Amino acid sequence: MTAPLLKVQGLKTWFDTPRGMVKSVDGVDLELRRGEILGLVGESGSGKSVTGFSLIGLVDPPGRVVDGRIEFNGEDLRTASPAGLRSLRGDRIAMIFQDPMMTLNPVLRIGTQMIETVRAHRNVSRAEARAKAVEALGKVGIPRPAERIDAYPHEFSGGMRQRVAIAIALLHEPDLIIADEPTTALDVTIQSQILAEVQKLAAEMGLGLIWISHDLGVVAALAQRVAVMYAGRIVERGTIDEVLDTPRHPYTAGLIGSTPMANVRGQPLRQIPGSAPPPLGRPEGCPFRPRCAHATDICRTEPQETLAGGHGWRCFHPLQDAAEVRT
Amino acid sequence: MMGALLTGETMFARILRGILASPKATAAALVCLTLVVAALLAPVIAPQDPYDLGVIDFFDSRLPPGSESLSGMTYWLGTDTQGRDMFSAMLYGLRTSLAVGLTSGLLALVVGTTLGLIAAYMGGRMDAFIMRFVDLMLGFPTILVALMILVVFGQGTWKVILALVFVQWAYFARAVRGAALVETGKDYVEAARCLGLSSTRILAAHILPNCLPPLIVIGTIQVANAIAAEATLSFLGIGLPITEPSLGLLIANGYQVLLAGLYWMSVYPGLLLLAIVFSVNIVGDRLREVLNPRLET
Amino acid sequence: MSLRNGKVNKQNGIHSGVGAAASAGGRGMTVFILRRLIQAVIVLLVTSVIVFLGVYAIGDPLEILLPGDATAAERAQVAASLNLDAPLPLQYVTFLTSALTGDFGSSFVFNRPALTVIFERLPATLELTITALVLSLVIGLPLGLWAGTRPGTLVDESVMTGSILGFSLPNFWQGMMLVMIFSVWLGWLPSTGRGETGTILGIRTSFATWDGVAHLILPATNLALAQIALVIRLTRTGVQETMPLDFVKFARARGLSERRILFVHVFKTILIPIVTVIGVEFGSLIAFAVVTETIFAWPGVGKLIIDSINALDRPVVVAYILVIVAMFIVINFLVDVLYSLLDPRIRGRA
Numbered sequence: 016m017t018a019p020l021l022k023v024q025g026l027k028t029w030f031d032t033p034r035g036m037v038k039s040v041d042g043v044d045l046e047l048r049r050g051e052i053l054g055l056v057g058e059s060g061s062g063k064s065v066t067g068f069s070l071i072g073l074v075d076p077p078g079r080v081v082d083g084r085i086e087f088n089g090e091d092l093r094t095a096s097p098a099g100l101r102s103l104r105g106d107r108i109a110m111i112f113q114d115p116m117m118t119l120n121p122v123l124r125i126g127t128q129m130i131e132t133v134r135a136h137r138n139v140s141r142a143e144a145r146a147k148a149v150e151a152l153g154k155v156g157i158p159r160p161a162e163r164i165d166a167y168p169h170e171f172s173g174g175m176r177q178r179v180a181i182a183i184a185l186l187h188e189p190d191l192i193i194a195d196e197p198t199t200a201l202d203v204t205i206q207s208q209i210l211a212e213v214q215k216l217a218a219e220m221g222l223g224l225i226w227i228s229h230d231l232g233v234v235a236a237l238a239q240r241v242a243v244m245y246a247g248r249i250v251e252r253g254t255i256d257e258v259l260d261t262p263r264h265p266y267t268a269g270l271i272g273s274t275p276m277a278n279v280r281g282q283p284l285r286q287i288p289g290s291a292p293p294p295l296g297r298p299e300g301c302p303f304r305p306r307c308a309h310a311t312d313i314c315r316t317e318p319q320e321t322l323a324g325g326h327g328w329r330c331f332h333p334l335q336d337a338a339e340v341r342t
Numbered sequence: 343m344m345g346a347l348l349t350g351e352t353m354f355a356r357i358l359r360g361i362l363a364s365p366k367a368t369a370a371a372l373v374c375l376t377l378v379v380a381a382l383l384a385p386v387i388a389p390q391d392p393y394d395l396g397v398i399d400f401f402d403s404r405l406p407p408g409s410e411s412l413s414g415m416t417y418w419l420g421t422d423t424q425g426r427d428m429f430s431a432m433l434y435g436l437r438t439s440l441a442v443g444l445t446s447g448l449l450a451l452v453v454g455t456t457l458g459l460i461a462a463y464m465g466g467r468m469d470a471f472i473m474r475f476v477d478l479m480l481g482f483p484t485i486l487v488a489l490m491i492l493v494v495f496g497q498g499t500w501k502v503i504l505a506l507v508f509v510q511w512a513y514f515a516r517a518v519r520g521a522a523l524v525e526t527g528k529d530y531v532e533a534a535r536c537l538g539l540s541s542t543r544i545l546a547a548h549i550l551p552n553c554l555p556p557l558i559v560i561g562t563i564q565v566a567n568a569i570a571a572e573a574t575l576s577f578l579g580i581g582l583p584i585t586e587p588s589l590g591l592l593i594a595n596g597y598q599v600l601l602a603g604l605y606w607m608s609v610y611p612g613l614l615l616l617a618i619v620f621s622v623n624i625v626g627d628r629l630r631e632v633l634n635p636r637l638e639t
Numbered sequence: 640m641s642l643r644n645g646k647v648n649k650q651n652g653i654h655s656g657v658g659a660a661a662s663a664g665g666r667g668m669t670v671f672i673l674r675r676l677i678q679a680v681i682v683l684l685v686t687s688v689i690v691f692l693g694v695y696a697i698g699d700p701l702e703i704l705l706p707g708d709a710t711a712a713e714r715a716q717v718a719a720s721l722n723l724d725a726p727l728p729l730q731y732v733t734f735l736t737s738a739l740t741g742d743f744g745s746s747f748v749f750n751r752p753a754l755t756v757i758f759e760r761l762p763a764t765l766e767l768t769i770t771a772l773v774l775s776l777v778i779g780l781p782l783g784l785w786a787g788t789r790p791g792t793l794v795d796e797s798v799m800t801g802s803i804l805g806f807s808l809p810n811f812w813q814g815m816m817l818v819m820i821f822s823v824w825l826g827w828l829p830s831t832g833r834g835e836t837g838t839i840l841g842i843r844t845s846f847a848t849w850d851g852v853a854h855l856i857l858p859a860t861n862l863a864l865a866q867i868a869l870v871i872r873l874t875r876t877g878v879q880e881t882m883p884l885d886f887v888k889f890a891r892a893r894g895l896s897e898r899r900i901l902f903v904h905v906f907k908t909i910l911i912p913i914v915t916v917i918g919v920e921f922g923s924l925i926a927f928a929v930v931t932e933t934i935f936a937w938p939g940v941g942k943l944i945i946d947s948i949n950a951l952d953r954p955v956v957v958a959y960i961l962v963i964v965a966m967f968i969v970i971n972f973l974v975d976v977l978y979s980l981l982d983p984r985i986r987g988r989a
Contacts (some may be wrong), residue, residue, distance in 0.1 A: 123903075123909070593812055600818065605819060
């Protein structure tokens with residue numbers, strides 16, 4: 016088995032706020048192989064975006080990665096120097112954000128922002144950098160890239176802007192792309208276009224992709240492996256088939272069950288009762304305990320991960336059969 | 343505001359806590375307080391009444407700090423060209439400066455708040471009209487407008503105050519309108535209107551309290567501005583009449599002899615003026631941080 | 640902020656108009672310009688009415704427009720030419736028409752047309768204010784950037800407190816202190832007047848001679864000080880508000896250096912509001928030049944107005960008021976246009 020591209024163990028990112036220590040990411044394990052797409056699913060506040068930022072050292076104060084090992088291509092990113100980390104960003108590891116209008120600088124041309132990204136990592140002339148940028152724009156399906164490269168971000172539609180962001184991410188053919196809810200801000204039709212685009216490019220270039228989303232449906236269509244995040248922890252992970260067909264964690268089952276597709280027409284939509292705990296008010300032990308129908312006293316202690324092959328879950332009462340899942 | 347009420351803390355307590363949390367602001371507030379008290383107590387503290395012509399001895403004029411008069415009184419900060427004790431003159435001058443600054447600030451607050459509330463509450467054309475006026479006022483520098491008003495309408499204490507009010511109301515109006523708009527957009531105002539509650543009642547009881555934070559901040563800063571503006575106008579000779587010397591006038595008098603090396607007549611009143619304006623500005627800045635960080639001052 | 644009228648977001652009132660107009664399309668922009676022009680004309684007219692009333696209705700125009708020692712014959716002559724028997728509105732028309740032709744009467748002191756006197760002195764004031772403006776940017780921008788990148792540190796605190804001190808210092812007193820320290824005590828720099836001027840690129844300026852520069856330093860510094868404070872605050876606030884924005888994070892995610900992020904991305908973003916505020920502040924500088932020129936006896940328009948007020952040279956005062964108001968309107972208008980040009984989001988739609 017080839018060594019994984021990315022191996023995260025025990026990642027903890029905490030925020031020291033005036034109201035207390037917010038443990039956004041509280042012990043996350045992830046693995047990603049080259050050419051693989053991993054979906055990181057969770058609701059807002061689960062810590063999935065912070066996980067993404069933590070990987071490449073983009074956590075802003077008062078946040079800090081306090082523990083864990085982030086192994087990328089064998090190197091522990093936590094011990095990397097700031098300069099070393101900076102040279103990785105945009106080159107070997109790229110990131111795509113949710114809202115391209117906010118992530119592209121509105122007062123600079125697209126071309127300027129792409130060329131500077133190229134020249135930050137390679138010693139090439141402006142003309143060469145520009146050519147590379149035009150090529151990247153073409154690859155993501157921007158019409159007339161040689162003209163459009165001189166445009167400003169507001170001159171593009173939302174979907175086009177996101178394509179530009181993807182083009183920027185692909186400039187140096189990175190080994191890993193972290194995509195933080197890239198299609199959430201787009202309409203559904205554009206969404207599926209972008210998804211198809213990304214899948215194609217990922218397959219072509221053999222890059223590893225972490226797709227962060229709250230939408231299980233999107234992840235199901237795209238990813239090979241999935242990790243479900245709840246209250247700062249990964250509660251279940253495995254291949255997409257394993258997790259969707261035989262979910263072990265009650266939360267995962269609840270997520271699957273609550274998607275509109277899984278519901279019977281005419282019946283009220285199924286929901287997971289209650290709501291996610293606030294970051295400062297997490298219950299001791301298993302964070303899902305207050306909402307879980309199967310919870311017992313033992314759930315007040317921290318559940319460790321049970322691993323069966325590639326399928327892992329953190330639960331004292333994992334679901335055993337299909338019938339249980341559907342309740 | 344509601345948030346503060348929910349936590350059981352009044353605005354006053356919040357302000358106090360905010361100021362005390364910053365050593366810089368605390369020091370400034372203390373200086374402010376001291377100066378205000380000193381100004382209020384000027385008739386009591388000052389060793390000499392600078393307006394009383396009978397007490398002033400022309401032969402004692404232009405004495406450096408520390409000199410003694412024939413009657414045994416020490417001129418701690420020297421005397422001016424008329425023989426007045428600088429310390430006393432400064433205290434009375436501070437009094438005048440503060441009086442003018444506070445009065446114009448307060449009047450500007452009243453005028454500005456009223457117009458801002460009207461603009462926000464009535465909306466539409468009234469709002470546009472008032473705000474256009476506000477923009478216009480803000481487009482011209484204080485000094486120039488005050489200067490023009492005083493030139494055209496003549497001088498005098500109340501004219502100076504009115505000129506300052508004319509310049510400053512716009513800041514209040516803009517801030518109040520902004521805060522009030524936030525409130526008028528809310529449903530309860532619509533409901534109250536439907537219920538037939540009088541507009542004044544709605545404005546006073548509900549909308550106005552929400553405008554207090556920016557008002558407090560701007561009020562503080564504008565008082566400092568008014569004091570400084572009056573001083574500048576007096577220095578230029580178009581401010582207060584010489585019968586009511588403010589610090590600005592004292593400094594202007596001192597200017598004439600500055601080149602001759604008689605520094606105390608301009609330096610000390612200037613330091614006092616700086617002290618009051620600086621400390622008020624620091625407190626105002628701190629208030630802005632505490633109450634309304636995104637406020638446009 | 641002090642007399643400098645914290646204009647940080649004053650522009651919002653006007654520029655929301657620009658933005659709205661521009662986003663309405665190309666025609667929107669033209670309509671906007673026209674509307675502003677009309678507004679400008681209205682303001683000028685209103686000012687002229689106020690001044691007219693102040694001079695002709697409230698005061699005795701003969702008193703105002705004639706020097707005290709005019710003979711009865713001269714009085715009668717002027718009275719006739721001014722149409723003083725005519726009803727007030729007609730007098731206003733006379734006033735307005737002569738004003739439009741540039742005739743504001745003759746200066747008592749200089750015995751020349753008031754407008755000419757003003758325009759003679761304007762270059763000196765412009766030299767002073769432009770120097771002060773450049774100084775404020777050269778000193779204020781770097782300090783603001785420095786403080787902005789170190790929030791909460793001692794550097795930030797001291798720079799900010801220093802800036803409050805900068806605009807709390809009464810302009811005139813600070814000028815006097817400069818004179819006291821550098822002229823009286825140290826004797827390094829001259830305290831009054833404008834130095835020798837020469838010509839650079841066809842313009843008479845003090846920069847052509849050392850003497851000229853020496854005379855320019857103190858007054859320019861005096862004028863610039865409060866402005867520096869303003870620029871520092873604006874820049875620092877701008878940096879602090881821009882740094883947490885998403886595009887900065889994205890720039891870091893792309894591996895750009897902090898230096899590039901600060902000096903290209905952040906700087907360019909905050910430059911737009913700063914430039915527009917500074918543009919308006921230029922008008923403020925002209926206002927404050929009144930004080931500076933008085934202290935340093937700088938032969939500009941500011942000193943002229945004070946002298947004229949004291950000498951009761953009212954034609955000059957009247958002319959000054961109207962010229963200044965006109966200048967302000969033009970400046971404000973140009974700043975609006977500049978803003979729409981600088982911000983590509985607005986420019987693109989105009």
